[in-house]
Amino acid sequence: MKKEHIEDEDDVVFEESEEFxxxxxxxxxxxxxxxxxxxxxxxxxxDGWQRSQAELINLxxxxxxxKKSFTKYATENFINELIPAxxxxxxxxxxxxxxxxxxxxxxxxxxxxxNQLSSAxxxxxxxxxxxxxxxxxxxxxxxxxxxxxxxGKILEVLQKGYELNGKVIRPANVVVGEGE
Amino acid sequence: xxxxxxxxxxxxxxxxxxxxxxxxTIIENAEGNRTTPSILGLSKSNxxxxxxxxxxxxxxxPKNTIFGIKRFIGHSFDDASVSxxxxxxxxxxxxxxxxxxxxxxxxKWHRPEEISAMIxxxxxxxxxxxxxxxxxxxxxxVPAYFNDAQRQAxxxxxxxxxxxxxxxxxxxxxxxxxxxxxKKKEEKIVVYDFGGGTVDVSVLEVAEDVIEVKSTDxxxxxxxxxxxxxxxxxxIAEFKKESGxxxxxxxxxxQRLDEAAEKAKLELSSAVDTEINIxxxxxxxxxxxxxxxxxxxxxxxxxxxxYIERSxxxxxxxxxxxxxxxxxxxxxxxxxxxTRMPKIQEEVKKLFNGKEPNKxxxxxxxxxxxxxxxxxxxxxxxxxxxxxxVIPLSLGIETMGNVATKLIEKNTTIPATKSQVFSTAAxxxxxxxxxxxxxxxxxxxxxxxxxxFILDGIPPAPRGMPQVEVSFDVDANGILKVTAKDxxxxxxxxxxxxxxxxxxxxxxxxxxxxxxxxxxxxxKKKELADARNLSEQLIxxxxxxxxxxxxxxxxxxxxxxxxxxxxxxxxPAKGSLEDIKKATEDLSTEMQKIGEIMQKxxxxxxxxxxxxxGEDKKxxxxxxxxxxxxEEKKDEENK
Numbered sequence: 001m002k003k004e005h006i007e008d009e010d011d012v013v014f015e016e017s018e019e020f021x022x023x024x025x026x027x028x029x030x031x032x033x034x035x036x037x038x039x040x041x042x043x044x045x046x047d048g049w050q051r052s053q054a055e056l057i058n059l060x061x062x063x064x065x066x067k068k069s070f071t072k073y074a075t076e077n078f079i080n081e082l083i084p085a086x087x088x089x090x091x092x093x094x095x096x097x098x099x100x101x102x103x104x105x106x107x108x109x110x111x112x113x114x115n116q117l118s119s120a121x122x123x124x125x126x127x128x129x130x131x132x133x134x135x136x137x138x139x140x141x142x143x144x145x146x147x148x149x150x151x152g153k154i155l156e157v158l159q160k161g162y163e164l165n166g167k168v169i170r171p172a173n174v175v176v177g178e179g180e
Numbered sequence: 181x182x183x184x185x186x187x188x189x190x191x192x193x194x195x196x197x198x199x200x201x202x203x204x205t206i207i208e209n210a211e212g213n214r215t216t217p218s219i220l221g222l223s224k225s226n227x228x229x230x231x232x233x234x235x236x237x238x239x240x241x242p243k244n245t246i247f248g249i250k251r252f253i254g255h256s257f258d259d260a261s262v263s264x265x266x267x268x269x270x271x272x273x274x275x276x277x278x279x280x281x282x283x284x285x286x287x288k289w290h291r292p293e294e295i296s297a298m299i300x301x302x303x304x305x306x307x308x309x310x311x312x313x314x315x316x317x318x319x320x321x322v323p324a325y326f327n328d329a330q331r332q333a334x335x336x337x338x339x340x341x342x343x344x345x346x347x348x349x350x351x352x353x354x355x356x357x358x359x360x361x362x363k364k365k366e367e368k369i370v371v372y373d374f375g376g377g378t379v380d381v382s383v384l385e386v387a388e389d390v391i392e393v394k395s396t397d398x399x400x401x402x403x404x405x406x407x408x409x410x411x412x413x414x415x416i417a418e419f420k421k422e423s424g425x426x427x428x429x430x431x432x433x434x435q436r437l438d439e440a441a442e443k444a445k446l447e448l449s450s451a452v453d454t455e456i457n458i459x460x461x462x463x464x465x466x467x468x469x470x471x472x473x474x475x476x477x478x479x480x481x482x483x484x485x486x487y488i489e490r491s492x493x494x495x496x497x498x499x500x501x502x503x504x505x506x507x508x509x510x511x512x513x514x515x516x517x518x519t520r521m522p523k524i525q526e527e528v529k530k531l532f533n534g535k536e537p538n539k540x541x542x543x544x545x546x547x548x549x550x551x552x553x554x555x556x557x558x559x560x561x562x563x564x565x566x567x568x569x570v571i572p573l574s575l576g577i578e579t580m581g582n583v584a585t586k587l588i589e590k591n592t593t594i595p596a597t598k599s600q601v602f603s604t605a606a607x608x609x610x611x612x613x614x615x616x617x618x619x620x621x622x623x624x625x626x627x628x629x630x631x632x633f634i635l636d637g638i639p640p641a642p643r644g645m646p647q648v649e650v651s652f653d654v655d656a657n658g659i660l661k662v663t664a665k666d667x668x669x670x671x672x673x674x675x676x677x678x679x680x681x682x683x684x685x686x687x688x689x690x691x692x693x694x695x696x697x698x699x700x701x702x703x704k705k706k707e708l709a710d711a712r713n714l715s716e717q718l719i720x721x722x723x724x725x726x727x728x729x730x731x732x733x734x735x736x737x738x739x740x741x742x743x744x745x746x747x748x749x750x751x752p753a754k755g756s757l758e759d760i761k762k763a764t765e766d767l768s769t770e771m772q773k774i775g776e777i778m779q780k781x782x783x784x785x786x787x788x789x790x791x792x793x794g795e796d797k798k799x800x801x802x803x804x805x806x807x808x809x810x811e812e813k814k815d816e817e818n819k
Contacts, residue, residue, distance in 0.1 A: 055201065062312075084440075088460055144239060176240045
């Protein structure tokens, strides 16, 4: 390595050999490559972090929605278990003649029990769908069979439907007319 | 980049899932259900309906309600299976121009892909509604036996629905993915899928990150529905025996039987017998008739026996067709709702020489979940660096009364940070010792001690006033850093605890078991410690109040309070938990009299100077309020 004569203290210039230059150049190259790699990795991590953050926020939002619908329909499962009992009462009253053959006191008592059950359910948001004579609507009704009759008209309600706070939890099971 | 959703497009039912928080999660449809019937209908008012709603109008609209379209997709019209299937469906089928199948809906003829596309459209729309963002990419699953034409047709269905199908994967492969079996090396897996309308058994091999299907077998026309039918037939027969009445032609009775049969079947998966109770099922001249039958699990198993046996035969055939033998199989996966039946689980286990089948993931949902996972893998959601651990045991510090106060609960996913503010137990206490413990026991001494350090330099103050913030920070490698900081002076001290200084796996299990075994005992100990702490605090407050009130308290009240204080102080040594509680309560009641007297005096003085103790209390609370305000300001600055 040759040193030039130092002219000025502030102005020191070292002339390097070719070897040293090559070494430095390759070192610089490798550092630049590393830097490029780091930058891209950093971007990847930053991106991943931002995505996680965003997902957390979205998850919270979905969680809030779920909570809302849960409180609204929390009683749904329980009420579903009571519907067969409601169906059974309907079945008991269905054949009017047969029902009226039962002793009046007992009959009336059972009708009162039915009222108790119906009121309790109504107070908890349950509405009855009893669409006799209406047009068939797949949003509210389930067709069990068709018989000759006015096209699309509900001719018989085999089982009433139930709607809880706006959600149809059991469609009405109906017999629909067709052909006329 | 939107999420790739996983779609299980089934013959009878479909399900969709996506990756949420690194885990596959089912997306509920618009009706709030986790699966959607694969049914498409064109209503009388020309409305296209999909799913449950389409099912409801099927009976009034048989020609325009298309179900089971999966049986026709990708087939030629002349295929044997098409000839068989087309005779039993109420909708019209014809040969298309290029020899494929066409299905009539309304007055238009559709290719099966178009029908599937309309079903996929509803699933897509429901997913978008739940996720709050557009969905454009999907993974769709198909049976392992699907040929190229069927796979391509399924992909086309996705395209028509506006979905870019990133991949078509096999249903059994998706199930294996959901269980994480793709990470195992050279595992041989059998997927046993007993669904509502089909049974499919596949033999898979996991090799080098790829899951290969080695063989398949199945029955496209056997499923849980057949078992439901057997139950209904049995009920009708039993009722006929009892009452002489045949209800098989009574639509209403049948409807109720249908519901009852399905309910009974579900109950018998967990109970050994169940009651089928249908009051007023019908009536005759002698009056109303009621149906009340007991159905035992044993009887149900008898009714289902033929179908279960056939499914085992299918499984044997599938293994014979593979390069493996029964003893080679490493894992068995159960798919399809019907596999919840104990007898099926038993028979499968028996076939594989007592090997327990995998059934922890919901069998109705496992395929969709696996598809979503595949989507996640493709999107880079599932990176090894993102596989996070949980801490196995709770971490906390020892607090007054030698109680262990948890800061981070067990099973918390890490990295995690939790802070809590504690205070001093004695007046003029200038240092706090932070003793870090690991475990579930209520008393610190029963847990594992991880380390301790001291934070000093706390300015002398009445007990309970200093605010020492203790922070626990666990990084992804399980290294715990505990920091204690005095909020008044900002002085802080910390300690770093290596993950390995905790407990081994066996020790963790033992700790958990011990905690359960000692739960009652620990609860009592904690109750005692809490009662003692409360009592001590009250004694301290009582003494302070007496001092502050000074002459204002009448002598007799003062001595009665002092007496109560003495009893309370002696109670822990002499008495039981009840004694301590009573002593505390008595003291508390007695002390209230000070307040009553003060109030009376204050109102008598009508607006005169407030009693000293009152002022002190107010100042104290003002201090704390100021501190809160400062913190709020700090938070805002940090924002």
